[in-house]
Amino acid sequence: MLKLRLLTWDVKDTLVRLRAAGGVGRRQPVGESYAAEAWAHGLRVQPEALSQSFRAAYGAQSRRFPNYGRGCGLSSQQWWVDVVKQTFRLSGVHEDGVLTLMAEKLYHDFCNARNWEVLPGASETLSWCCQHGFRMGVVSNFDNRLENVLSQCNLRHHFEFILTSENAGFAKPDRRIFEKALRLGGVPAEQAAHVGDDYTRDYRAARAVGMHSFLLQAARQGEEPEVPPEHILPTLGHLLALIEKG
Structure with missing residues (x-):
């Protein structure tokens, strides 16, 4: 694990x-x-x-x-x-x-919230992660409206911090936004993992700073290069099994 x-x-x-x-x-x-x-x-x-x-x-x-x-x-x-x-x-x-x-x-x-909808399994997966004692944060290429969007979608309470590219001054895949997230989370890179749907901005960028990462591929076509099967999430609900397997 x-x-x-x-x-x-x-x-x-x-x-x-x-x-x-x-x-x-x-x-x-x-x-x-x-x-x-x-x-x-x-x-x-x-x-x-x-x-x-x-x-x-x-x-x-x-x-x-x-x-x-x-x-x-x-x-x-x-x-x-x-x-x-x-x-x-x-x-x-x-x-x-x-x-x-x-x-x-x-x-x-x-x-x-009329313009946003929560993806299937997101609320349940986030709740499970919180219940199992994980510290949680957001790292997103988004503007300063994100906090309100998450509140409107009833997801904000899952996270200790919301780090947007506008707030950080750096956008993914810049390593500095992940380094700032690690400082906010207070953990070394090897004890952190990032979950996202973009191969370059999420998966590769997080691994470049020494974090673990998982790539959500539910709606993607084909497979990205150099992504082991144990790092791929067909759905968010697969996260638990992959963390425990790892």
């Missing part, structure tokens, strides 16, 4: 995922939410177009101002407002007044 004292967790697509507006499918959750907001202002924009525009706007903003504008003179709220406005512009909406209203509303809406 692994001698673990601290478990750190990724959040998005590990513990929670975006929920499409009105519960309509899950293929275009961002596009659905943005389209619903546009509809409230009398505008008809297709969710598929908005999802495609969002990916382009988000990518460009991330390259220009990494980590939600931290260190670039932007607040994360302004960073996101600019992304939302550009998403709508790329989809053919250009009226500044409406863009500002929609962007501010959507920024606040994505703190709300």
Whole structure:
């Protein structure tokens, strides 16, 4: 059995995922939410177009101002407002007044549990870990809304600390965010493990600082290189068995 004292967790697509507006499918959750907001202002924009525009706007903003504008003179709220406005512009909406209203509303809406759903097995697995005496923390490439998102989803109470990339000043896979998590947890790397769904940002990055790590592959296609089967979680519910086996 692994001698673990601290478990750190990724959040998005590990513990929670975006929920499409009105519960309509899950293929275009961002596009659905943005389209619903546009509809409230009398505008008809297709969710598929908005999802495609969002990916382009988000990518460009991330390259220009990494980590939600931290260190670039932007607040994360302004960073996101600019992304939302550009998403709508790329989809053919250009009226500044409406863009500002929609962007501010959507920024606040994505703190709300209506836009997030807890992944199957997440609550039960976190409860089990707490009951078995593990110290618990979050290490997530997220802005400062994450604490509220976790509270809204009734998950916040499981964690001793919430470490976001905006707060830390470093984004995964930068080793410094994991090193800060280890300091917050008060344990050496060999007594800690990280759980996440991204091979590079979660699995490899945690192992690079000497932590154990588990890769959630429930919704992934194919297998990542160099990941032993005993490090792969088909579902979160498999964590207990892998810790005990290790």
